[in-house]
Amino acid sequence: xxxxxxxxxxxxxxxxxxxxAKKASTRIDMTPMVxxxxxxxxxxxxTSTFNxxxxxxxxxxxxPKSEKERMKINNALTFILTREGKDEKEDGIYYxxxxxxxxxxxDGKPATAYTKTDFSKEGLHKLLLDRNKPTIDxxxxxxEKYKKKEIADTTYKRLALKEKGKKExxxxxxxxxxxxxxxxxxxxxxxxNICNVGKYAIVDMGQGELDILNAVKKK
Amino acid sequence: xxKSNPSLDMTPMVxxxxxxxxxxxxTASVRVSExxxxxxxxSTSEKLLPDNCILITxxxxxxxxxxxxxxxxxxxxxxxxxxxxxxxxxxxxxxxxAGMTSFGVPIAxxxxxxxxxxxxxxxxxxxxxxxxxxxxxxxxxVQFGRIEAARQAKAQKDKADKAGRTFKYEPxxxxxxxxxxxxxxxVKQIIKVFTDxxxxxxxxxxxxxxxxx
Numbered sequence: 001x002x003x004x005x006x007x008x009x010x011x012x013x014x015x016x017x018x019x020x021a022k023k024a025s026t027r028i029d030m031t032p033m034v035x036x037x038x039x040x041x042x043x044x045x046x047t048s049t050f051n052x053x054x055x056x057x058x059x060x061x062x063x064p065k066s067e068k069e070r071m072k073i074n075n076a077l078t079f080i081l082t083r084e085g086k087d088e089k090e091d092g093i094y095y096x097x098x099x100x101x102x103x104x105x106x107d108g109k110p111a112t113a114y115t116k117t118d119f120s121k122e123g124l125h126k127l128l129l130d131r132n133k134p135t136i137d138x139x140x141x142x143x144e145k146y147k148k149k150e151i152a153d154t155t156y157k158r159l160a161l162k163e164k165g166k167k168e169x170x171x172x173x174x175x176x177x178x179x180x181x182x183x184x185x186x187x188x189x190x191x192x193n194i195c196n197v198g199k200y201a202i203v204d205m206g207q208g209e210l211d212i213l214n215a216v217k218k219k
Numbered sequence: 220x221x222k223s224n225p226s227l228d229m230t231p232m233v234x235x236x237x238x239x240x241x242x243x244x245x246t247a248s249v250r251v252s253e254x255x256x257x258x259x260x261x262s263t264s265e266k267l268l269p270d271n272c273i274l275i276t277x278x279x280x281x282x283x284x285x286x287x288x289x290x291x292x293x294x295x296x297x298x299x300x301x302x303x304x305x306x307x308x309x310x311x312x313x314x315x316x317a318g319m320t321s322f323g324v325p326i327a328x329x330x331x332x333x334x335x336x337x338x339x340x341x342x343x344x345x346x347x348x349x350x351x352x353x354x355x356x357x358x359x360x361v362q363f364g365r366i367e368a369a370r371q372a373k374a375q376k377d378k379a380d381k382a383g384r385t386f387k388y389e390p391x392x393x394x395x396x397x398x399x400x401x402x403x404x405x406v407k408q409i410i411k412v413f414t415d416x417x418x419x420x421x422x423x424x425x426x427x428x429x430x431x432x
Contacts, residue, residue: 030229037236044243055394055422056264060410062419081403176403182277183260183399185406186425190262 061201076171083179084217102208114216128195132170138163164198172200260399261428269392273364277397281405282347285360290317295367323347358412396424
């Protein structure tokens, strides 16, 4: 009995084993393929995504067709960018309000004095926030309205744009001398964007302005 | 209780993985090594660079490099430049030029530059595309690139009109990618090349910087 049993059991087991082995052979082990697939996936994810560059859009003023066309700017703030210090390694930024008057001008106005500032949060950023307060306040009020759903988003955008382009709004002129580096210009424009200054332009520096700048730097 | 199978079915996962691999492979563009490495300044602007653009790179020494990212327009532009400066470029050279990236050599040396093998080309000391008023090659490159891009856009539009599709016209943009330490005068010269051609709107390429509140 025992023998038969063992034989039967053994035979049965043998049969069963055989069947299972056959069944298992139809399945392919996919692990290496999956490994490879994910390796490639990781590679492409890491290499492909970061290549679209970010840009800053800027409009330059068209050349005026005649001298008469030059418009008068109210509420102007002029920044003068340069490099200074030992070996001219440090960024220098000066500003003045309103129009420029040379040392011996016809109108008999006092010569424009430059004030020094810097690119830090306490310098340029604070100055612009102060000067541009009416616009920033108006924009904040608009945003509040928009958040309360009193105005639609298209209206909000249009009004915000209008507010920034108002006649009384702060206009910033950026002037750079021969020594200034590109980074300074970008930093200045970036700060203007952050502080919601809608009207700004990069313009050439006059000789009178350059003379004062050189005098100020020598001090 | 049925015996649970310890090996799970991985087929859907593999399908997904390969789908993603295929997607990334097809969308990835081959990065061609640029002749100069430029360290752009950072800003908070989040706008993306449009596809259709003429790109001028300015390195920290003030040299200018020119690039159009559309191969077909590149080829046409090279042809026009060849006519202008009386240099014959063979079809093979035009094809090679179409696949190239920014270059910073005067047109007189361009033929030689195109004929070089890639690793050799990287070793070339570029002098920059000349842009002074007497020899304003950059201005010509910009002008012809612009004309050819407009022509190509028009051809595409005609084709789309014929097929009854709508064609979304994307205007050509002009991008300047300058090194943060480049002298402003160098950038100003490039801008003057553009403003002389009545182009007043630019894209300045910057790195993204987190806005501090």
